[in-house]
Ligand SMILES: Nc1ncnc2c1ncn2[C@@H]1O[C@H](COP(=O)(O)OP(=O)(O)OP(=O)(O)O)[C@@H](O)[C@H]1O
């Protein structure tokens with residue numbers, strides 16, 4: 060469904076991605092692991108059209124999207140939850156969620172149904188629906204960011220280190236949300252540094268090093284053979 064083929068990306072003169080190739084099938088959960096600064100976030104930004112690839116192609120459902128404007132990419136059904144979450148701190152939880160509903164083709168009944176579904180998956184957001192986003196804990200803000208992405212009813216969600224800095228209890232909740240999305244048939248490209256979570260939640264995993272994919276394997280193989288993980292990630 061989503062294919063990056065030999066993608067090269069620059070920030071100014073710095074060459075960051077050196078020919079990245081990654082595939083995510085419809086409904087598939089794919090992990091992308093790598094140390095700090097190897098280009099994981101840049102890979103997601105390239106998909107979202109925030110960085111233009113200088114070479115290679117990015118296709119979604121067979122259509123070239125490399126360099127397409129971000130709002131067009133989103134419109135095709137690709138949602139992105141950035142590392143810094145970017146929730147609206149002064150808006151309430153419900154208002155944050157509603158920003159994902161202001162789009163053509165959603166009826167009032169559809170809006171209500173979507174909100175109800177999100178609140179059922181995230182009871183804590185239902186409880187805090189009238190509270191300002193900025194007053195939520197880090198884990199709750201992460202949930203709000205994911206929930207807002209879900210309001211767009213995307214075909215795929217790009218999650219950038221959703222568990223970074225979260226307590227173990229919150230990490231398991233994020234893990235459950237990934238499971239719910241998976242059951243709903245939403246594909247996920249999961250960028251993480253949390254190796255156990257990624258190996259557990261993903262079907263296949265890519266490992267990046269310095270702007271290239273060094274290794275690619277089914278998660279089950281990596282669970283059984285930790286040597287590769289140790290080699291590239293040092294854990
Ligand atoms: N806007 C920018 N301008 C210039 N260089 C950048 C910019 N954003 C990122 N970089 C550089 O590009 C490289 C890859 O960054 P990127 O954020 O993609 O890494 P990452 O794998 O997501 O790292 P982390 O795990 O720390 O989030 C880094 O060397 C970073 O310093």
Ligand SMILES: [Mg+2]
Nearest residue numbers: 099100101142
């Ligand atoms: Mg990053």
